[in-house]
Amino acid sequence: MAYAGAEARYQVSNTLAQLRATLGAAKFRDSLAVRALYSQDVYRCGTTPLAVVSPTTVDEVVTAVRAATAANVAIFVRGGGMSYTDAYLPDRERAIVLDLSRLNRVLSISVEDLHATVEAGCTWADLDTALAPHGLRAVFWGPMSGKLATVGGGMSQGAATFGSGRHGTSAAAALSFQLVLASGEILETSASAHDGQAAFFRNYGPDLTALFTGDAGALGVKTAVTLQLEPRPGHGDGLTFSFADFAALRQAVSRVAREGLATEVFGLEGALARFVAGDQSAEEAVKAWLAAGRAQAGALQAVKQMSRMAWHGKRFLAGSPYLANFLTEARDGAALRTALDAIRQSVGDDGLEIANTMAAVTRATPFPAPMLLGPEGLRLLPLHGIFAPSQVEAFHNAFRAWCDTHRSHCDRLGIKVYTVFASCGASAFLYEPVIYWPDVWPALHRETMPAQMLAAWREPAANPDARALVETMRLEIIELMKQSGAAHLQIGRAYPYLQDRDPIFLALLSAVKRAVDPHGLINPGALGLRPD
Ligand SMILES: Cc1cc2nc3c(=O)[nH]c(=O)nc-3n(C[C@H](O)[C@H](O)[C@H](O)COP(=O)(O)OP(=O)(O)OC[C@H]3O[C@@H](n4cnc5c(N)ncnc54)[C@H](O)[C@@H]3O)c2cc1C
Missing domain, CATH: 3.30.70.3450 (Alpha-Beta Plaits)
Structure with a gap:
């Protein structure tokens, strides 16, 4: 193990043994195959953690968070695992992946008051299936990956697609969150929920729910989400x-x-x-x-x-x-x-x-079924920037010129770049370049893709040269977007959020992080936040 000290090693192994004893082998997994699977996203692999913990109740989340933080073990929170911005990838061995996908029940639906509360690991598809018989749906009702992607993941990283033409992002549907903080304390963000009544109104004073939307899981573990509903046309x-x-x-x-x-x-x-x-x-x-x-x-x-x-x-x-x-x-x-x-x-x-x-x-x-591979079984990496409509054509021209500078190398290595677009509310245009390249299929992709589709393609050989160029291109596209004034969803550890901010902005955000996670153990590095 990379971390030093016999005492520290003893404390960690003791904590893990206690967690295994409390949760049982189905919810505490430490085989190499499972640890490796849960520490990769659609783009790449992180450091293999000590264990994958998959709670099914809020009490178990509290137990896991308390035990890990007390032993100075970092917690990387994973929903459906459908992102590609290093958002939940461990950056150290002394870590657990906290897998929320089994905390997934629909808790309540109010037809009269137009809200529903789900556990954070509920998928968007399951939420929609539960709401359909009531003639309802969430005002933002999911990303295209919603068969596996979770409501907690979408709220934590910001998602767009179904409902985005009129309502914008997933944040539009968030009425309130229940979170477990690093201390193990439970925070309810709504100021309109009293005595067990569900949240129904978000703007009762300063909006704490908004603070935790798009936080990349850096500010706490969401365990439940209350969403705004609308009649289903x-x-x-x-x-x-x-x-x-x-x-x-x-x-x-x-x-x-x-x-x-x-x-x-x-x-x-x-x-x-x-x-x-x-x-x-x-x-x-x-x-x-x-x-x-x-x-x-x-x-x-x-x-x-x-x-x-x-x-x-x-x-x-x-x-x-x-x-x-x-x-x-x-x-x-x-x-x-x-x-x-x-x-x-x-x-x-x-x-x-x-x-x-x-x-x-x-x-x-x-x-x-989410397509983690592109046509012909190519690997894929989507990137995106959100632009004011008046700015996006200038970015498009700069991007096309940038593509030309890489064309001959891309042709040689079989790399292709195509672009997709979407509107996100009335005043934001989402520009999404997708890079495709031939390379071996990671375990996550094999696990997720329909077997018939994998069988129809021939797996490409390992292609380190293409992989290296894709990484260079990824960083250059992000920089080009930054120069063109882009905003981003899915910040994870990929997009620049804190760079070039005013000191007062940084001070406020750091103070919030310190208040909810004083030792920087919840999703460290997400949003670019590091302990002082
Ligand atoms: C084929 C495909 C299609 C896609 N289509 C879309 C699309 O249409 N629109 C779109 O916006 N995106 C899309 N995506 C990207 C991605 O799937 C979504 O953004 C989705 O919301 C990720 O949800 P998840 O549950 O998989 O989150 P994860 O990938 O597991 O995690 C994402 C982030 O949220 C945090 N997180 C997850 N759960 C919690 C929790 N309970 N508490 C605190 N933090 C948490 C993680 O730490 C991480 O930072 C697509 C991806 C693929 C592969």
Whole structure:
């Protein structure tokens, strides 16, 4: 072990033995395979921790946190493990991974007061399934990884997608959190919850709930989340448009967002759509997977749409530099038609309407098995920046110029870079470059991807040269985004949050961290926070 001192080693092994005895072998795991699996994210591996602790009650979270912090063992908090910003990766051996995915019950749903409380490890898909029979959903209702990604993870790192067209990020749905602090004390963030009554209103004085949204788990362990709900619209549909250039796409997306016409807006380069559509082996694998009955309800619709894509799709994709999908909803068919027409009018002559395959597939299967590998089984790394609409075209031009500087090396090593886009509320544009490269498949990817898809591809050989260039490109893209004034979700340990801040900003945040985690043992390094 890297940490020194017989006494310290004794204290740690004693703590681990006590935790194992209290929690049992199913909730305290220390085999090398499990420790290695839980210390990697979608991008890379961290240091292998001492154990993986998977509590199923709040009391067990308290026990684990108290024991670990008393023995000076760092705690790296993991939800669904679907992130790629080193956000829960241990940076030392003297650590446990606290896996929240089994603390996952839906605790209450209030149809009258429009809120639901879930344990933090509940997935977005499970929350949505529980709310659907009540004709409700959360105002932000999940990222596309929501089959495995948790509500606690989404609230802690900030997520966008379902509901983002109108409401912005996951934070919009947060009414209150229950957290376990480093001391083992429990904090309820809502000021509107009294005597066991659930939180129903967030802005009763200073908003402590907001403080813990997007905190990358650095300020405490979320154990429960109360979310704002809304009625689930009965009718929905989507439109897809092709755009001749990025400026036309950006302007159309911004107009639709400004007018609040779409519930979700997401776009991509036509070249990426062609790359995905051309991956015949994956298409066959998905069909086999669906045919084997392992698909979710609604997937039949998706298959029909996929067949349409096979007939019509590749022809229109051939001539589409950029594509954008606009989803919308309404209470009845007539209102839906009006809403779709309003989007058509808002896009105007900037875009050409084409078959709405992608929009329809997304509506039919919002939470598919998360694709941790890209077409042809390539590894993938998404990065993103959030820009003011007026700033994003300048960034786009700088980014394209930057891509050109790497093109010959990328071609030589089989690295591809494509970009996807989304609107995030009325005034923020999300620009997401995704890097693909051939490399071996990590254990997390093997564990998560549908077996039929893995079987359809040939695993690439280890490719350290491509991996090294991807890492260089990752850092350069983040720097380019910083120079262009980007903000970020999913800060983890990847995006610069504290750099260049005013001293008073830093002092306040450090004081908060010291108050909730005096020894810097909860997710150390997340957000860039380190003990003084
Ligand atoms: C195929 C795919 C699709 C994706 N689609 C989207 C998308 O549409 N939109 C989007 O925004 N992102 C997307 N992501 C990224 C990511 O999955 C999401 O941001 C998701 O919210 C991560 O949730 P998680 O539960 O997996 O969190 P984890 O990856 O486990 O953790 C993320 C962060 O939250 C902290 N954390 C987790 N649980 C807790 C807790 N209970 N208390 C305190 N801290 C906690 C961790 O310490 C870490 O800092 C996608 C990823 C993949 C692989």
